[in-house]
Amino acid sequence: MIGYGTWLGAVRQLTLGLAVLLLAMPAMAAPSRLVADLSDSHVDITSSYHGTELILFGAYEGAPGDDLVLIVEGPATDIAQRRKEKKAGIWVNGETLVWQQAPSFYHVFATDDLAAIADKDALSKADVGPLARGLMLVAGEAQGSNGHGGGALATTGAVTAGTAAQQAGLSRNMNNNGLWQLQPALISTQQDMLFRAQLSLPSNVPTGDYLVRVLHFRDGVAISEKTTDMNIRKAGLSALIYRFAHEYSVFYGLFAIVFAVASGWLAAVAFRRG
């Protein structure tokens, strides 16, 4: 006579086996299924914004030894790179070089060191790392830049890929201002099925359309990729003031003066009585 417990165990084993089979079947037909989503795909920068955290999560059909690479990439922008030189005893900015259309934000998450996941060629082929796609460095002038963006670019020199030192400097500077994170933050997975990463947006996060890419690596090759969108916008009062300043700059300037004169006068009156 077969015990009830043993019978139940057999059923459980059968179900598990079936489930594994069902999961494995599409993997043989198609690359591998992968879904990804964000806890919030719209980030508003309001007056009280001081950085924020998002959860990037999803599911994949993994096998033991598989790896995931997550990339959060901000809108492309020109990045001026300046080098200080000593002239007449003081440190001054020397030549300005411009990295063309580089990602303004680039954070990498992975289940392991990138070098352990795949070799350089495979990573480059899968477009991992902002320098993988061959960023170009141009001698040029940042025209009309206002210290925090808003400029254009006038190229005056040859286009190069940049020296190793220039590339390292770009990565280092962008890492220090919190906009790039090329050394991947480790993420953990559950039973090769679920993943979850915590994305911290700094307070100086660039606005615009972002792309979130999730890559599934097996044996050093990217077998599947899923992308999802995210956008970061100024909102509320801070958006209003920014638009006012940029679109009606004459009125903004006059308003700033009237505001200053009125508050200065008010302060004088208030403290004369007090």
Next chain:
Amino acid sequence: MYIYLPIAEVSMHIGIIIGLGGGVGFLSGLFGVGGGFLMTPLLIFFGIPPAVAVATEANQIVASSVSGVLAHMRRGNVDFKMGGILMVGGVIGSSLGVALFSFLREIGQIDLVIQLSYVVFLGIIGMLMLSESIRTIIRSRKSGAVRGKLHQHNWLHGLPLKMRFRRSKLYISAIMPLLLGAFVGILAAIMGVGGGFIMVPAMIYLLGMPTSVVVGTSLFQIIFVTANVTLLQSIQTQTVDFVLAGLLLFGAVIGAQFGSRAGALLRGEQLRGLLALMVLGVCIKIGYDLVIQPEDLLSVELLR
């Protein structure tokens, strides 16, 4: 509580902004100066982009000068005719200054020029003030001062376009105040200051104006120079952050009240000596940063 500054595009703790305003306001009330030469470097130190710091500080100085000039007007300590000519020069000079500012930013040298201007002009003014106040302190101990002429006559008094300035008891060429206004206007636009720390001694020693009217007249023309900078920077570079300016002002107004009360406890030459030390301190700090090797020779800027 943090506040995201819409034009500076950084978030800062509201307590830090008001505290900065209050601290600099206290010192400006204590010494009777605008405090732009302290505020602009401090804002840059706290991570506000230099261009935004300079333009926003101009906006704040409009407010603090209006607030300050009203008391001087009530006492009749403003020479409007002299102020008007200085203002014309100042508006021309600050317009040139804003254009120069844009040009220097394009070639990536604005930070250097701001720093050098601070080192040179704070250094000169600080040294002059310090030696003057030390001499006064020594002389007051010896006592028995010799009464000199009202002012020295020199080649400047030979220039054409002579005008009579009743309030200042002067009959001098209009070219001098015009050039002085223009020169200080250029510096005001580049350094993010009102320029009182140069204007006031220049009015006394160069133009020979009586000390009773210099501060009021200087404040009067600073209003127009900084208003002009505010407008031009708003149009050309969109770097005036009036949220930041308003919060700084709020702190500064309160700080200035305590400062002027504390100032009544100290003697004039002691105050000037302390102010001179502070001016030299800022000069040395900025000069030191120019001379030592930066930690990282490379830097980046997003152009967008």
